[in-house]
Amino acid sequence: MKKFTFLLKIAAYTLLCAVFLSFSAYGPTEEEAIYVQQKLYDHYNAEAKGGLIKKYELHVTNTGFCRYKCFLSNGKIEYFSFNFLKYKDIDYSGTLQSGTLILRTKGEDVIVQTYNGGREGDIDSMATFMAIPLKNIEAEELNQLMEKFQQMNLKLRR
Template sequence: MQTSLLPGKKKALLVTVIVLPALFLYGFKLFSTEQEWINWGNRFLNESYDPTVEPKLKKYEITLTTDHFIRLRKTYQQGKQEYYSFNLQRFAGLDYLPGKAETDTLQMKTQTDDIIIQTYQDPQGDVDSMATHWEIPVKKLSPQRLDSLKEALTFLKSKGL
């Protein structure tokens, strides 16, 4: 006499059939959400950054990376480069400082001296230093966009653990 699956095996099969696809979909949703925050953060930083504050700036690249770093590389007309970087795991806060005309400042804060600042090809000498805050010139921001940025950085900080 052949028997069907034992009750314990039926339960295990049912759990496997229901739980594994749910875990896959849930995990995919988390990854998708994280990538969406990274994409949104990159769009926000690039749309909001105000390079007009530095007239000698030739080009800049600001990026929120998939490994949760915010990086800014600035190249000036005479070849000098400045590089700023920090991992969001060290993110401690964000202040919005009103400025003149159309430009304001985002002040990123870290727990300790976690922001890397480097200069290259600087006539006054190349410098490597660390800081606890970093001021980024931005175009005027609405409170809603600022809140969204705080939410994105906080979310990504929690994912870096």
């Protein structure tokens, strides 16, 4: 009887652990993705490119993808995407009031697509970086973004 009770307790604890783990099974980079997306939205500079940006979409997923789509007032659409597995480093060019965050990858790992480009037509290519215009960002926030990017890269490698 003691053996049966002991096995029953083990089964109950195992089931309980499985239930708790199933509720915590969100994406490997959920916390970082939410933080990064919110910071980029808070500091996005829509007045960049001479005020040509009409609308933009910026998504950082919990599976490690960063997607940036920019709709210009002349009808042109620019789309950039990369996976944080390929992330290498960031740079920031400009001042604290206005600048460009440059996300660098290990190689030509950024997908670049342009639509409605006029005479050039639609273009698909690859690049080594993605540039996102930002404004009113402090140095400490840039350092935190860099840390979150590195954390996402490490978590995705596991």
